[in-house]
Every structure is written in C-alpha cells, then in structure tokens.
Amino acid sequence: MLHYLPEGTELTAKRFRDWGNLRYALRSVESYADWINHVFIVTNGQVPSWLNTGYHKVSIVKHSDIFRNLSHLPTFNAQAIETHIHRIPGLSKSFLYMNDDFFFAQTVELEDFYSKETGFKIRFGAERVPEYIDKCNKLTEHLDDIEVVGTQCDNSDCEWDGQKCITAKQSTIALASRYGSFFGSLFYTSLTYYRAFGHAQRGVPAHAPYIIDIDVMNALQDRFSEEWERTSKNRFRDPICFQYSFAYYHFLIHSQQQNMCQGAGAQPIATNLYHYTDYAYFATGNSTKLEKVLTSFLRKKNKKFVCLNDHMGNKYSDAEIARNGDVIAKFFQEYFPERSKFEIN
Incomplete structure (x- = not known):
C-alpha cells in the first residue's frame, strides 16, 4: 500500500x-x-x-x-x-x-x-452542502460549522474566479481541494451538480x-x-x-x-x-x-x-x-x- x-x-x-x-x-x-x-x-x-x-x-x-x-x-x-x-x-x-x-x-x-x-x-x-449561487457572489450555506465565502469574478468569462481567469472545472477542483476527503467530495459533487442542474438546496x-x-x-x-x-x-x-x-x-x-x-x-x-x-x-x-x-x-x-x-x-x-x-x-x-x-x- x-x-x-x-x-x-x-x-x-x-x-x-x-x-x-x-x-x-x-x-x-x-x-x-x-x-x-x-x-x-x-x-x-x-x-x-x-x-x-x-x-x-x-x-x-x-x-x-x-x-x-x-x-x-x-x-x-x-x-x-x-x-x-x-x-x-x-x-x-x-x-x-x-x-x-x-x-x-x-x-x-x-x-x-x-x-x-x-x-x-x-x-x-x-x-x-455549500455551493456558489448567483454566479460568483458567495457561498451562503453551511457545512457543519464551516462557512465558505467565495470571491468576486474578474469578468463575466470567469464564472467564479477572483484571481485569474481559469476554467470553471479547474475552479471547482481548486475549491473542493481546500477541504478533507469527505467534505471535499461532497463539495465537489455539489458544485458539479450546480453547473449541470442549477441551484438547489x-x-x-x-x-x-x-x-x-x-x-x-x-x-x-x-x-x-x-x-x-x-x-x-x-x-x-x-x-x-x-x-x-x-x-x-x-x-x-x-x-x-x-x-x-x-x-x-x-x-x-x-x-x-x-x-x-x-x-x-x-x-x-x-x-x-x-x-x-x-x-x-x-x-x-x-x-x-x-x-x-x-x-x-x-x-x-x-x-x-x-x-x-x-x-x-x-x-x-x-x-x-x-x-x-x-x-x-
């Protein structure tokens, strides 16, 4: 192993x-x-x-x-x-x-x-599970006691990246990677579904x-x-x-x-x-x-x-x-x- x-x-x-x-x-x-x-x-x-x-x-x-x-x-x-x-x-x-x-x-x-x-x-x-809503504003939901706040977009082409223009997929991976394996995988799945199906609780x-x-x-x-x-x-x-x-x-x-x-x-x-x-x-x-x-x-x-x-x-x-x-x-x-x-x- x-x-x-x-x-x-x-x-x-x-x-x-x-x-x-x-x-x-x-x-x-x-x-x-x-x-x-x-x-x-x-x-x-x-x-x-x-x-x-x-x-x-x-x-x-x-x-x-x-x-x-x-x-x-x-x-x-x-x-x-x-x-x-x-x-x-x-x-x-x-x-x-x-x-x-x-x-x-x-x-x-x-x-x-x-x-x-x-x-x-x-x-x-x-x-x-927290997710980005209203495009790039911020994450407003809580996961246990963790509140996650996102950054503003630089421009309309960068859906939720406040530092440099990277793809939404890269941004999703970067965000999920901030957390442990369990909460990170929930976050990653939720963000993927948000992009595919739209906002939901x-x-x-x-x-x-x-x-x-x-x-x-x-x-x-x-x-x-x-x-x-x-x-x-x-x-x-x-x-x-x-x-x-x-x-x-x-x-x-x-x-x-x-x-x-x-x-x-x-x-x-x-x-x-x-x-x-x-x-x-x-x-x-x-x-x-x-x-x-x-x-x-x-x-x-x-x-x-x-x-x-x-x-x-x-x-x-x-x-x-x-x-x-x-x-x-x-x-x-x-x-x-x-x-x-x-x-x-």
Missing part, C-alpha cells in the same frame, strides 16, 4: 481498523431482514476467518471482478470501490447497499426503502442503508463519466471524487423534477425524508460516552437502522482505542448473542 501512497498523504488508521462490525451486520440481516436473497461482500480478496463461505446466501466479490479498468487496482479508496458495486455479477436490478458499520436493530421490510407510492425513500440529515444523506437501481446508476455514470472515472482511479480518498450516496440521491431528485416539468410519470421516483425517527448514529471517540449511549440503546432498542461509525483519528491513544473496542464488543455480543448461518459453526 505504501508504494502507492502519494507523497505528503497521511494515512488515517480508522480507514483500516476492524471493530468486528461485519459479523454483527450479518447477524442483523438474518435476524431482522430475512427477505434479503443474497449478500455480496466486496473485498480485495480477503475472506474473514469466521465466514461460512459454503453458505448459499453469501459470496465474496473481489475488486478485480467489478472494476472496468484494472489499472486502477489495487485501490484503498471506498469511494472508488463504490463506483463499481453495481457491476457485481448476479446482482439484482435493484439492490440494498450497506457499509459494514451499519446494522439493523429491528425488523425492516422493503417498504422501509421503497414503495410504489413513495418511490425510493431518501433519508437526509440536517446538513446542507442539496442535503447530505444519512449514513444508512439504501437501495440502488442499476439502470439509474448507469444513467448517472454515463452523464458524468469523467467525474466517475476520476473517482475510480484515485487509489486513496480524495476531495476530487464523486460522493456516492449524495450523487445518487440528488440525481434521483433531479430526474423526478425533470419528469414533473415534462408532465411525465405520475409514479414518484423518490420521496425525501427529513423528520424520520427510525435511524440512530453513534460514533467512537470517548469510550465513556460511547458506553453510555450504547447501554441506553440496549434498553430502548427503538430504531430500525443504526450506524456505528469510527471517528477515531490518529490523535487517539492505543489505550483509548482498546477501550472503545471493548465497549463495542460488549454491545454487539449483548445485542446479537446468537451465531448466524453466515458464520462457521
């Missing part, structure tokens, strides 16, 4: 740390979503030692099975891998996508993700499972082929990548708006959910606080979808990381004590 690492790039341990979530995510599928036909686990060929590879409902998919351009491999970038998951051989036309830090905490049904009456159900958080999707339609994803990647190609070839996380769920959800929304403008399609493509109560998000960090919220959740068990995300960067001590690991292991063992068929007996 270090052979491919760009000079000056710092590796973040949380991108490679394993809390054992996958085992319990699969237990949650068996316990609460037995209508799921098959589970495809995408790895670089690694197989967990505990996984029952003889079970007919699970398959390991290697990166080389789905990447179109094998020169983009090896990759250590989840954004690049996501770009190709709809190419898994044998995948249903519509499939449920989960990261390994998701799990189901109650019974879930297909209608929690999609119905004919609502179309795809899109769960958004409170965050909005584009929210950040909740970090939760959702359904992908292969035909929609193919149309999205055909429309923005250059951006997806750039995302695919980035071996490590980078601000200049399309953010997968954000790009997909807002493409669905644009498609629905386009259909409405054309007077076509009475059946909705998507429904936006902002005030949902079926989702919880927990993050590692302070082990005492984490233990408190997870213990409370064990008593309540009042959500369907849960994300237990790793927020521990390189500043955390080995001792604190170990304490977080102990808290997580205890929580999962209490919530999902029974071994699933996905595991070796």
Whole structure:
C-alpha cells in the first residue's frame, strides 16, 4: 500500500481498523431482514476467518471482478470501490447497499426503502452542502460549522474566479481541494451538480442503508463519466471524487423534477425524508460516552437502522482505542448473542 501512497498523504488508521462490525451486520440481516436473497461482500480478496463461505446466501466479490479498468487496482479508496458495486455479477436490478458499520436493530421490510407510492425513500440529515449561487457572489450555506465565502469574478468569462481567469472545472477542483476527503467530495459533487442542474438546496444523506437501481446508476455514470472515472482511479480518498450516496440521491431528485416539468410519470421516483425517527448514529471517540449511549440503546432498542461509525483519528491513544473496542464488543455480543448461518459453526 505504501508504494502507492502519494507523497505528503497521511494515512488515517480508522480507514483500516476492524471493530468486528461485519459479523454483527450479518447477524442483523438474518435476524431482522430475512427477505434479503443474497449478500455480496466486496473485498480485495480477503475472506474473514469466521465466514461460512459454503453458505448459499453469501459470496465474496473481489475488486478485480467489478472494476472496468484494472489499472486502477489495487485501490484503498471506498469511494472508488463504490463506483463499481453495481457491476457485481448476479446482482439484482435493484439492490440494498450497506457499509459494514451499519446494522439493523429491528425488523425492516422493503417498504422501509421503497414503495410504489413513495418511490425510493431518501433519508437526509440536517446538513446542507455549500455551493456558489448567483454566479460568483458567495457561498451562503453551511457545512457543519464551516462557512465558505467565495470571491468576486474578474469578468463575466470567469464564472467564479477572483484571481485569474481559469476554467470553471479547474475552479471547482481548486475549491473542493481546500477541504478533507469527505467534505471535499461532497463539495465537489455539489458544485458539479450546480453547473449541470442549477441551484438547489442539496442535503447530505444519512449514513444508512439504501437501495440502488442499476439502470439509474448507469444513467448517472454515463452523464458524468469523467467525474466517475476520476473517482475510480484515485487509489486513496480524495476531495476530487464523486460522493456516492449524495450523487445518487440528488440525481434521483433531479430526474423526478425533470419528469414533473415534462408532465411525465405520475409514479414518484423518490420521496425525501427529513423528520424520520427510525435511524440512530453513534460514533467512537470517548469510550465513556460511547458506553453510555450504547447501554441506553440496549434498553430502548427503538430504531430500525443504526450506524456505528469510527471517528477515531490518529490523535487517539492505543489505550483509548482498546477501550472503545471493548465497549463495542460488549454491545454487539449483548445485542446479537446468537451465531448466524453466515458464520462457521
């Protein structure tokens, strides 16, 4: 991996740390979503030692099975891998996508993700991604606590560059590069959509499972082929990548708006959910606080979808990381004590 690492790039341990979530995510599928036909686990060929590879409902998919351009491999970038998951051989036309830090905490049904009456159900958080509005004036939206203010244009040919006349594409890349890989990729995708579709209040999707339609994803990647190609070839996380769920959800929304403008399609493509109560998000960090919220959740068990995300960067001590690991292991063992068929007996 270090052979491919760009000079000056710092590796973040949380991108490679394993809390054992996958085992319990699969237990949650068996316990609460037995209508799921098959589970495809995408790895670089690694197989967990505990996984029952003889079970007919699970398959390991290697990166080389789905990447179109094998020169983009090896990759250590989840954004690049996501770009190709709809190419898994044998995948249903519509499939449920989960990261390994998701799990189901109650019974879930297909209608929690999609119905004919609502179309795809899109769960958004409170965050909005900033974008340039009124051509070159300024960015007026907030992303977490960051306010970004743009510069005035030098002339009408330079859409938002206040220093020298460069292309809008170059300006988009320069702006997104100011931020980290996650927020930068949101910003980059939002600016690209602003140029393609115009101004909109584009929210950040909740970090939760959702359904992908292969035909929609193919149309999205055909429309923005250059951006997806750039995302695919980035071996490590980078601000200049399309953010997968954000790009997909807002493409669905644009498609629905386009259909409405054309007077076509009475059946909705998507429904936006902002005030949902079926989702919880927990993050590692302070082990005492984490233990408190997870213990409370064990008593309540009042959500369907849960994300237990790793927020521990390189500043955390080995001792604190170990304490977080102990808290997580205890929580999962209490919530999902029974071994699933996905595991070796």
